[in-house]
Amino acid sequence: MFREASPKSHKRIPWFWLIFIVSTILTSTCGLNINSSLSRYYVARGDSVSLKCEFTLAPEDLCQLEIEWFLNSADIREEDKSLIWYVNDRIHNRHDGFHFSSPDPQDGDASLTLKDVKLTDTGTYQCKVKKAPGTKSKIMQVMVMEKISKPECGINGDVKMGNKLRVNCSVLQGDHPIQFHWEKITGDRLFPENRTHFDSIQGDLYIKDLQATDSGTYRCTAANSVSEEYCDLILLPASSSAVTINIIVITIVVIITAITITTVMISGYCRRKFRIETFQLLPYKWMIGKRRGQHSAEDDSMNVVLKSWIQLESGEDPENPVCVHSDGHE
Known part of the structure; x- marks a missing residue:
């Protein structure tokens, strides 16, 4: 009929599995969960x-x-x-x-x-x-980092059409990794793919065969995980003839300025020399005679010279002297 099961065929559940099942049931009953x-x-x-x-x-x-x-x-x-x-x-x-x-x-x-x-x-x-x-x-995980400083934009190379140019963007302070990104924010905002290349790690923008269409304002944005800063740079490529004309104009301005300064210096020197020579023409004996109350025709000539010298010394025009009357009024 029915066969009695042997003791060996009866399997017992291990005690650690029992504890695990009970713990799981109790935990799910509490419903604790971090979202x-x-x-x-x-x-x-x-x-x-x-x-x-x-x-x-x-x-x-x-x-x-x-x-x-x-x-x-x-x-x-x-x-x-x-x-x-x-x-x-x-x-x-x-x-x-x-x-x-x-x-x-x-x-x-x-x-x-x-x-x-x-x-x-x-x-x-x-x-x-x-x-x-x-x-x-x-x-x-918490990572505390230094913010980056405002980047500095600069140009390496001669900004002439047809030349190769390197525009750099550098950051003096901030934790790495730092990523750089260049964009043109005025004019034709597209970078010619066959003439431009930028290094997102070093921050350099390379432009070869510079064209008039490359004129405009460029922006470099530097960013790390906690901050972002940018700098702008204006690029105005010039032709060789335009550069030559600028050099000629600057040279002419410098020459005219130098001539003007030299003329003013010479004029001032001659004026001071004239004053000194005029004063030296006054005879010593005439000055002694004036102190003793003597008067002669020679004194009148000396008075004219002395008056001219005094007017020059005070800034008056000898051709249009200011007359002062005995009552002190002009």
Whole structure:
């Protein structure tokens, strides 16, 4: 009839599988889950950032909620650093500069805000949410970088039609990797594919066989993961004849300026010399005679010369002298 099963045919479920099944059922009953998907953050030094850690709970969950943030140590021999902890409806802030983004994390937002970040804040952060018997955690990478400075645009080469030109774009400050991009923002905005090439790593723009259609304003944009800056450059290719005419005009202007300056200097020198020579013509004895009250016909001549010299010295025109009467009025 029926055959009795032997003891060897009866299979028992191993105890560790039993624990796993029960734990899974209890965890799913609690319904704990972290919904945030972003796991990598790039932040500029001095800025603020919010590391997202949003979670959901099932209505029937009655276990105590605990939230804790860690900064994972790069050395496996060292313990992770606890930054902030939420338990029993209280927040325990263990390090300055780290705060929960929400004033009440139990509402489902356990995000962490970092303010005025420093380069040393770069690292691996872990958000751990526990509602026994379930526990969920999320790992996030934070990279703090230096913003790039405003780039400088420059031209290497002679800006003549038909020439080959290199337009460079350089950044003095900022963390790499830095990407460069050139664009023409005025006129014909298309780059001739067979005559232009740009290096997105070094920031150089090469233009060969320069044409009149290449005239316009060019913009170089430099960017890294946390910042973006740009500089503009105006390019005006000139023909050989135009360059020659410009050189001739500049030369003429320089010559005329030099002649004018020389004439003014010579005129001033002659005027000073005339004053000195005029004064030296006054005989010493005439001056002595004047002091003694003597007067002669020679004095009248000397008076004319002396008067002219005085007028020149005061800036008056000897041909149109200013007459001063004895009462002091002109």
